[in-house]
Amino acid sequence: MRKFSANYIFDGRGNFLKNAILILDDDNSVVELIDTKGKLREENNLEFYNGIITPGFINAHCHLELSHLKHYIEQKTKLPVFLQKVLELKITEENNQINAIKNADELMQQEGIVAVGDISNTDKSFEIKSKSHIKYHTFIELVGPDKNTIDNIIEFATNLKQKAEQFNIKNNYVPHATYSVSEKLLKFITDDAYKTNSIISIHNQETASENQMFIEAKGELIYALKKINPFYANFKPTYFNSLPSTLVHLPKCNKTMMVHNTYTTPKDIHWVNDYTKYAYWCLCPNSNLFIEGKLPDINIFTDEKVCIGTDSLASNTNLSILEEIKTINNNFTEIPLSKILTWATYNGAEALDLQFKLGSFEKGKQPGVNLIENINFDNMRLKNESIVKKLL
Ligand SMILES: [Zn+2]
Missing domain, CATH: 2.30.40.10 (Urease, subunit C, domain 1)
Known part of the structure; x- marks a missing residue:
């Protein structure tokens, strides 16, 4: 004792x-x-x-498998360029990947992090996650804007899920972002979410041109995406912001974590709260400063359920929830520290369905x-x- x-x-x-x-x-x-x-x-x-x-901190959003990309991407490139760089580097820099994942896992333990919501596109992190003292919830991320490629994507994701289960890793399917998943693939994820009561996570409104893409099919993001995938030449605008345009295809009754929210408006928040009671807003402020040089207006989220993530070492210099708390504390002085600490502990645990074990000093x-x-x-x-x- x-x-x-x-x-x-x-x-x-x-x-x-x-x-x-x-x-x-x-x-x-x-x-x-x-x-x-x-x-x-x-x-x-x-x-x-x-x-x-x-209580131990909860990192609600990370990509352990990108840990080897630390220092490879320059800061403030904005998201469209950042995405292209990650795609290029993913292919060329795999040698140091396993060591980097191991170091990142140890770093998070030293930083007092006890649970992580971690995005996986491959099985590279599975063994380390299965042996770690940190509790990982693995989000198997599906990407595919073109409905014609859906069979291959589902087959790949199903295999990845099987591997995660071989390592006894808690996992479920999630969409990558509002702009990168076809309606058909969103339906597959939603059907599975209803069956398994899983947790949805989605990258949201990380760059200004994401809303512009949905409203008028123009802007830096769609321009960059067209270079990566010719499918985007036929992208049809919805005339709404990216978040409502996408959320309407996702489940209403599952916990849903919107990640980043840099360009989210009060109107978007209102819309989300009308759509679902289970919304979590995951803030990754140091990653936002790294990629976009801009923070979300965090004041608009203070009545919402907020949790905190570090994102990956490709877009952050550290994997420290305390450093994220400092950034919020320094830039939004009117938000009390007690509220930010709740975001970093209980709310993160609740978002990952770990609130019965983690997040607060309650008996047991x-x-x-x-x-x-x-x-x-x-x-x-x-x-x-x-x-x-x-x-x-
Ligand atoms: Zn991310």
Whole structure:
């Protein structure tokens, strides 16, 4: 049994408890979180830390298998160029891939990450994920704008799913992005989602010309896509933003995680909330700064269910949820740290269906224990020097 205390314990559900005491069993499950109301009690074997203790972080969006592309793509190219570079590099840089995946998995553990929603287009990461201390939910990503190629895509994805199951990896099918999956393929994913009660994840409104593509079939994104696949020459606009145009083909009753949301509008959010009660908005701010040099207007999401992802090392310099929290904390000073920490813990766990085990210090859960050091306690904000240590 271990007993932790700190200046504050964040419970995962939006509350900072001053000088609280967290008691964990030998199997690291929570026995009790005692709110001392700021009066630290004398307890045998109490470990006191300077900083904030939080549950383990959840990285709701990553691509482990792109870890070998760190430093290969220059920053602020914007998404259309970034996509072309990833396609080129995927083919040429496979040698270091396995080592890079292993290092990235270890890096995330050091950063206090206990669960990851990870996109897979290949089986390269499966063995490492199956052996890791991190709980991975693997999203088998389907890409294919042309309905004529759907049989090959489904056959490939079905094989990948079988391999994931051989490694005992929790997984389900997801669409890549609003602009890269045919209606027929979306139907295949939706039918499977209803049968298996799976979690949908989709890259959403990451670049300005994504909406433009759906509204008028023009702009940088469709121009770049035409170069990759001639199918896009016949792309028909829907006259709506990309998100409503696509979501209408996805299930209403499954958890659905929109990833990035850099160009999402309040009208889109309203539309999504009318369509489904199970929307999660996954923010990857450092990846947005890396690719687009622009952050979403995070203020418009504060009443929504938000979770946080790092994206991959192809579009980020680190796989650290704490660094993502700092970016939000620095750029949106009116959003309280307690809210951002809820996004990074409980909401991420809930988005990945892991809320009964992870995300908060509630009795019986095994959420992991992080310590954030170097806090500005005067205004309860992080500093640039804030670091996270994994206590358990
Ligand atoms: Zn991504």
